[in-house]
Amino acid sequence: MRDLATDTMLEIDGLTLSFRTNRGRVKALREITFPVRKGRILGIVGESGSGKSTVLWSVLGLLAGNAEVTAGRVEYGGKNLLTLNAEGLRALRGEEISVVFQDPMTSQIPVLPYAQQMSDILYRRSMSEADKRKAAIDMLRRVGIPDPESRVDAYPHQFSGGMRQRAGIAMSMLTGPNLLLADEPTTALDVTMEAQMIDLMRGLRDDFDTTIVVVSHNLGLIAEMCDDVVVMYAGEVVETGEVHDIFHNARHPYTRALLECDPARIADVSRRLPVIPGDIPDLTASLSGCIFASRCQKALPACSTTAPPLVERGTGVAKCHLLEGPFADPSWPPPADVTTVMRDTGKNLDASVTEAKPLLEVRDLNVQFRTMGAMKTRLRGVGRPFVDAVLDVSLDIRPGETLALVGESGSGKTTLGRTILNLQDAAGGSVRFEGNEIRNMSERRFKPLRRDMAMMFQDPVGSLSPRKSVRALITEPLLIHGAEGRNLDSEAERLADMVRLPRGFLSRYPHELSGGQARRVGVARALALNPKLIIADEPTAGLDVSVQGEILNLMADLQAEHGLSYLIITHNLPVVRHIADRIAIMYLGRIVEEGPAAEVFARPAHPYTRALVEGVPQPDPDRRRQKTDAIKGEVPSLLRRPKGCDFATRCPLAHDTCRESKPQHRQIAPDHRHACLFPLR
Amino acid sequence: MTIYLFKRFGLAAVVVMAVLLLLFSMLHMIPGNPAILALGTRATPEAIAEYSARMHLDEPVLKQFVYFLGSAVQGDLGEDVFSNRPVTAIIAERMGFSLALICTGMGWAVLLGVPLGCLAAVRPGSWLDRVTGIFSVGTIAVPSFLVSIWALLLFSIQLRWLPAIGAGEPGNFADQLSHLVLPAFAIGLGWVGYLARMVRASMLEVMGEPYIRSASAFGLKPRRIVLGYALRVAILPTITLIGMGFGGLISSAVFAEIIFARPGVGKMIFDAVSDRNFPIVQGGVLVATGFYILVVLLSDLLIAWLDPRVRSSL
Numbered sequence: 001m002r003d004l005a006t007d008t009m010l011e012i013d014g015l016t017l018s019f020r021t022n023r024g025r026v027k028a029l030r031e032i033t034f035p036v037r038k039g040r041i042l043g044i045v046g047e048s049g050s051g052k053s054t055v056l057w058s059v060l061g062l063l064a065g066n067a068e069v070t071a072g073r074v075e076y077g078g079k080n081l082l083t084l085n086a087e088g089l090r091a092l093r094g095e096e097i098s099v100v101f102q103d104p105m106t107s108q109i110p111v112l113p114y115a116q117q118m119s120d121i122l123y124r125r126s127m128s129e130a131d132k133r134k135a136a137i138d139m140l141r142r143v144g145i146p147d148p149e150s151r152v153d154a155y156p157h158q159f160s161g162g163m164r165q166r167a168g169i170a171m172s173m174l175t176g177p178n179l180l181l182a183d184e185p186t187t188a189l190d191v192t193m194e195a196q197m198i199d200l201m202r203g204l205r206d207d208f209d210t211t212i213v214v215v216s217h218n219l220g221l222i223a224e225m226c227d228d229v230v231v232m233y234a235g236e237v238v239e240t241g242e243v244h245d246i247f248h249n250a251r252h253p254y255t256r257a258l259l260e261c262d263p264a265r266i267a268d269v270s271r272r273l274p275v276i277p278g279d280i281p282d283l284t285a286s287l288s289g290c291i292f293a294s295r296c297q298k299a300l301p302a303c304s305t306t307a308p309p310l311v312e313r314g315t316g317v318a319k320c321h322l323l324e325g326p327f328a329d330p331s332w333p334p335p336a337d338v339t340t341v342m343r344d345t346g347k348n349l350d351a352s353v354t355e356a357k358p359l360l361e362v363r364d365l366n367v368q369f370r371t372m373g374a375m376k377t378r379l380r381g382v383g384r385p386f387v388d389a390v391l392d393v394s395l396d397i398r399p400g401e402t403l404a405l406v407g408e409s410g411s412g413k414t415t416l417g418r419t420i421l422n423l424q425d426a427a428g429g430s431v432r433f434e435g436n437e438i439r440n441m442s443e444r445r446f447k448p449l450r451r452d453m454a455m456m457f458q459d460p461v462g463s464l465s466p467r468k469s470v471r472a473l474i475t476e477p478l479l480i481h482g483a484e485g486r487n488l489d490s491e492a493e494r495l496a497d498m499v500r501l502p503r504g505f506l507s508r509y510p511h512e513l514s515g516g517q518a519r520r521v522g523v524a525r526a527l528a529l530n531p532k533l534i535i536a537d538e539p540t541a542g543l544d545v546s547v548q549g550e551i552l553n554l555m556a557d558l559q560a561e562h563g564l565s566y567l568i569i570t571h572n573l574p575v576v577r578h579i580a581d582r583i584a585i586m587y588l589g590r591i592v593e594e595g596p597a598a599e600v601f602a603r604p605a606h607p608y609t610r611a612l613v614e615g616v617p618q619p620d621p622d623r624r625r626q627k628t629d630a631i632k633g634e635v636p637s638l639l640r641r642p643k644g645c646d647f648a649t650r651c652p653l654a655h656d657t658c659r660e661s662k663p664q665h666r667q668i669a670p671d672h673r674h675a676c677l678f679p680l681r
Numbered sequence: 682m683t684i685y686l687f688k689r690f691g692l693a694a695v696v697v698m699a700v701l702l703l704l705f706s707m708l709h710m711i712p713g714n715p716a717i718l719a720l721g722t723r724a725t726p727e728a729i730a731e732y733s734a735r736m737h738l739d740e741p742v743l744k745q746f747v748y749f750l751g752s753a754v755q756g757d758l759g760e761d762v763f764s765n766r767p768v769t770a771i772i773a774e775r776m777g778f779s780l781a782l783i784c785t786g787m788g789w790a791v792l793l794g795v796p797l798g799c800l801a802a803v804r805p806g807s808w809l810d811r812v813t814g815i816f817s818v819g820t821i822a823v824p825s826f827l828v829s830i831w832a833l834l835l836f837s838i839q840l841r842w843l844p845a846i847g848a849g850e851p852g853n854f855a856d857q858l859s860h861l862v863l864p865a866f867a868i869g870l871g872w873v874g875y876l877a878r879m880v881r882a883s884m885l886e887v888m889g890e891p892y893i894r895s896a897s898a899f900g901l902k903p904r905r906i907v908l909g910y911a912l913r914v915a916i917l918p919t920i921t922l923i924g925m926g927f928g929g930l931i932s933s934a935v936f937a938e939i940i941f942a943r944p945g946v947g948k949m950i951f952d953a954v955s956d957r958n959f960p961i962v963q964g965g966v967l968v969a970t971g972f973y974i975l976v977v978l979l980s981d982l983l984i985a986w987l988d989p990r991v992r993s994s995l
């Protein structure tokens with residue numbers, strides 16, 4: 001067995017804690033036990049609310065004020081961090097144990113330059129200010145900030161998202177900590193940035209011999225980056241093991257289900273995604289038996305009454321009756337190709353796209369944003385005070401079809417969606433809906449069309465008025481568009497049934513909904529007026545894989561039933577592969593490739609498409625990408641649009657000719673076009 | 682930045698004009714012939730006509746306004762109706778008293794209110810927090826002229842600790858200071874509570890921000906976190922509030938100067954209004970408006986200096 005004293009950096013043992021709330025005590029963590037081995041990267045994975053972040057914060061002693069640790073130890077360097085006094089903890093924080101935060105925008109103070117923030121972290125060192133500054137510059141250079149000598153004086157808002165997270169990593173590595181804790185370090189970043197961040201953190205681990213604990217609900221990131229994995233569910237550790245074991249030999253039904261629900265792991269393209277039915281249990285209620293019993297497909301009667309045994313296995317433990325004891329099932333776990341989760345086949349799978357005329361036709365659409373006032377332009381001598389947020393975009397959507405619009409942040413996806421809905425004026429081009437020009441129509445004339453085109457917003461809870469009940473929210477569109485003679489109560493019930501939201505939820509308020517439920521309310525609102533086209537902006541961002549599956553299945557069912565068309569705006573490529581008929585890839589406001597989804601995934605023509613497709617971390621440790629695969633750099637600012645091909649600054653295939661003039665769109669199949677001078681096919 | 686300043690000064694000019702125009706029309710509506718008021722009822726018609734012509738009194742208000750502006754840009758605000766001394770000289774004499782009062786009043790309110798709010802926010806629910814809360818509610822509710830009267834009655838008349846009227850002997854700093862204490866106390870008192878509340882609220886909000894948690898996670902000292910990080914951000918809205926607050930303080934100062942018979946600009950305007958001494962009123966209001974606009978501009982520049990996000994958007 002392992003020698004705990006020399007091999008273990010951090011030992012969490014029986015950690016049990018609860019939060020006092022006015023609903024009662026939330027038993028957020030129960031007997032969490034796992035070691036963190038020296039020099040390795042450990043990933044904690046689980047659905048939202050499983051307690052991943054709480055574990056991290058308890059290591060640092062930075063729990064919310066209403067938290068109460070009732071049992072357990074967190075052993076580090078011979079000390080129990082849970083009983084260490086404030087002084088002792090502060091001596092460790094930042095020096096020996098450091099943190100990378102989820103959202104670098106909110107976790108870095110906006111009014112201090114990085115030089116100040118970083119020298120503050122070094123306050124315990126007897127170094128001169130000049131040496132501290134030099135240390136900060138060196139670390140910024142190490143994490144890949146260009147021109148660190150001058151950028152060290154920048155403020156967080158002057159950095160792009162990716163650079164900010166690099167700076168965040170630089171801050172946490174500045175003191176050369178033994179242990180680095182990272183809570184969802186890439187969730188706020190784009191796909192290409194995520195890949196770069198994974199490389200960076202692995203590199204730092206190798207250079208500085210730092211032990212890393214990373215929390216994520218992104219299985220791809222975990223598989224790509226970690227050596228060991230801890231799977232948590234509703235405040236308990238259900239399985240631990242080395243990464244290969246977890247991804248290829250999962251023993252716990254929950255681990256198995258989580259893996260099976262990940263769209264990136266599902267090879268066959270099917271519109272129906274698997275789900276884990278039900279919700280995480282209420283942690284204020286008294287708990288008995290197996291915590292997963294209410295959602296487990298393999299649950300036995302004993303599971304809900306008798307606590308399952310903790311079974312040691314190859315490289316870790318798993319907690320399930322099927323593995324040992326009187327209820328052991330020798331046929332469990334089944335081979336990898338057997339599905340263990342729910343996968344209902346839906347109502348009507350062949351949502352065939354009719355060869356009808358397009359419902360929506362966008363031609364050469366341009367949208368510009370003013371960047372400075374007229375006076376400033378003249379004073380600074382700038383030729384054009386505009387940036388092109390959307391440039392020469394052409395698209396068709398036929399009835400019953402799903403078109404996915406894919407691109408990184410700042411690529412103009414949302415602006416395009418808003419322009420189609422006439423929420424944003426266009427500078428040129430045309431938008432036709434059912435053959436009629438609708439671009440820049442006055443709101444009065446456009447209003448009747450709002451019945452036919454609906455929007456699903458990105459942040460469902462934020463876009464729902466907190467003071468309105470679900471009933472009021474989902475019937476609001478009816479009221480706006482004149483619901484004379486309709487019974488609003490029965491309409492509300494009809495819509496709730498349509499999105500499979502229990503009718504009891506109609507009297508709830510947005511803050512009482514889970515992420516998935518709030519999303520359902522968003523779908524119901526979009527459906528209220530029986531639209532023909534729904535524009536969905538990141539419909540599943542921030543959702544757990546299983547809930548994501550439920551929402552996408554629901555959308556597919558509604559499409560099959562009502563012949564809806566969808567324009568789905570997203571940067572989540574694995575999902576797109578399953579739900580889209582066609583995809584359009586956007587970069588700096590232009591469409592660089594457009595074609596049938598399966599085609600584009602299998603044989604991309606544009607180097608950017610390939611970078612995106614290959615940039616998605618695979619939820620399989622055997623398919624880790626090579627370090628060099630990730631494309632370098634970041635999306636340039638719209639203010640500095642390259643003269644030639646927009647992608648030339650990052651393209652691995654760029655030739656000199658690419659920097660001369662914009663590549664025109666070229667048709668390579670009736671339904672497939674791209675804008676690249678040296679296409680891959 | 683230069684463009685920003687241009688815009689701000691342009692806006693300031695517009696505001697000053699609007700205020701003056703309003704004042705002009707109001708003065709014009711006050712019954713009574715200003716010439717008769719100035720020269721006395723026994724003045725000869727010739728004298729009145731001559732005076733009216735010299736002061737442009739027989740021309741339309743708008744024209745009078747233009748004349749006034751024209752000389753104001755040249756630094757001439759007209760003459761005192763009674764003494765014939767230049768208004769600018771009179772204001773210059775009195776401005777010091779008002780500035781001292783207003784700045785001391787706001788100064789002690791800031792020096793006490795900001796730390797109080799800060800401490801209350803660091804330990805919410807502590808006795809200090811509760812006392813501050815009660816104190817704030819109590820003092821904000823009482824108008825400053827009542828505080829002036831009570832302070833006068835209690836400290837000067839009853840206890841005889843401090844002088845009641847005037848601004849002190851010229852040249853005698855200690856005497857001037859002792860005359861400053863009561864009125865400055867009276868106009869600043871409400872602001873102590875107001876600022877404490879404001880700072881407490883914004884500190885509490887900032888202390889909940891993720892970047893404060895980051896600072897703790899990097900092991901910074903609590904002192905550094907509160908003063909160097911949280912207060913650094915929380916003070917920003919307070920600075921705006923203080924800048925705007927000078928407007929209210931100017932009017933409190935008028936009352937305080939009347940009650941304590943302090944020869945400041947406020948008392949000057951008040952006396953001039955009762956005497957129909959319009960040039961003094963106009964000059965006084967112009968200076969007060971200009972002062973207020975300047976303070977607001979300074980507070981905005983201070984914020985831009987402290988907050989890089991604002992700075993880069995200028």
Ligand SMILES: Nc1ncnc2c1ncn2[C@@H]1O[C@H](COP(=O)(O)OP(=O)(O)OP(=O)(O)O)[C@@H](O)[C@H]1O
Pocket residue numbers: 019020021026028046047048049050051052053054055064065066217283
């Ligand atoms: N301050 C708090 N007061 C009350 N309950 C809390 C508090 N913080 C967390 N919880 C509860 O504790 C449980 C675990 O929360 P935690 O944030 O650790 O989950 P997580 O796995 O990090 O989820 P996510 O993926 O959404 O970040 C949840 O049920 C949550 O509602």
Ligand code: SF4
Pocket residue numbers: 252253254290291292293294296297298299300303308319320321322
């Ligand atoms: S103990 Fe029972 S309910 Fe729990 S995971 Fe195992 S089979 Fe499922």
Ligand code: SF4
Pocket residue numbers: 606607608645646647648649651652653654655658663675676677678679
């Ligand atoms: S045109 Fe050139 S730079 Fe642009 S994507 Fe094609 S190869 Fe790369």
Ligand SMILES: [Mg+2]
Pocket residue numbers: 052053054183
């Ligand atoms: Mg979390």
